[in-house]
Amino acid sequence: MYHLTGVTKCYRDGGDVVRALDGIGLYVEDGGTLVLQGPSGGGKSTLLRILAGLERPTRGSVELDGTDLATVTESRLARIRAESIGLLGPGPDAGLAPGLTARQNVAGALVPLRLHPADRWELAGDALDEVGLPGHKDFLPGELDDQARRRTALARALVKRPTALLADRPTAGLSAAARDEFTGLLARLWSERRLTCVIATDDDALARRAPRRVTLARGTLTAGGSADPQGVRGAGPAPWCASRGAR
Numbered sequence: 001m002y003h004l005t006g007v008t009k010c011y012r013d014g015g016d017v018v019r020a021l022d023g024i025g026l027y028v029e030d031g032g033t034l035v036l037q038g039p040s041g042g043g044k045s046t047l048l049r050i051l052a053g054l055e056r057p058t059r060g061s062v063e064l065d066g067t068d069l070a071t072v073t074e075s076r077l078a079r080i081r082a083e084s085i086g087l088l089g090p091g092p093d094a095g096l097a098p099g100l101t102a103r104q105n106v107a108g109a110l111v112p113l114r115l116h117p118a119d120r121w122e123l124a125g126d127a128l129d130e131v132g133l134p135g136h137k138d139f140l141p142g143e144l145d146d147q148a149r150r151r152t153a154l155a156r157a158l159v160k161r162p163t164a165l166l167a168d169r170p171t172a173g174l175s176a177a178a179r180d181e182f183t184g185l186l187a188r189l190w191s192e193r194r195l196t197c198v199i200a201t202d203d204d205a206l207a208r209r210a211p212r213r214v215t216l217a218r219g220t221l222t223a224g225g226s227a228d229p230q231g232v233r234g235a236g237p238a239p240w241c242a243s244r245g246a247r
Ligand code: ADP
Pocket: 011, 012, 013, 018, 019, 020, 038, 039, 040, 041, 042, 043, 044, 045, 046, 047
């Protein structure tokens, strides 16, 4: 469960301050799936990085299952990322290491969990089976097609059995047929595993699979489409980001 209050993120850009997020309030219940839509530059990737614990907000709180990612120690945050958060990054390489096989890429996500190497290997194989790649475990990312690379990245994100799955434009650049297949897999896994899921996408077919959709523009959330407005809390007055406070 994510509960965000007053999340503001400022970046320094030369002498200017860019307010990428401006007082975001948001609630995503356990097992809930939320799609973020909105124009390029609206703040979607920034919000996902903050939900993933990769960046801290300038102001506000980002509770994941009761722990505030904005203020926990760096070591605790690293632990939460390793155990509880699966992240599917943007781009056709899906963030896979090009010199490692699919199975080695997936097993790598379990290294911080201090499992026995044989267990990591077995779990990685199971995860690749589950995303429909039983025959591709020993392939390098460059030997896989685009959809298979994304399936591998999904296996890597989920092999740790996280509570949350975050995805940034997971179907961008796929052909229509591959997009439909990958979307079906993603939707099956988020519902079967009761993942707390936040997905940024401009793909309407994917967005329609999610029970809630919101629009993020200029760092501010508004309910969109058939989104349940409950949980899109009032953003409140825009906090002032002093450039000295921005990080
Ligand atoms: P989206 O993913 O919706 O396209 P982003 O989150 O990437 O939007 O960007 C939101 C705003 O924040 C944009 O104005 C972008 O230029 C700015 N921004 C994002 N990351 C940085 C950064 N590291 N430094 C400076 N500005 C940034």
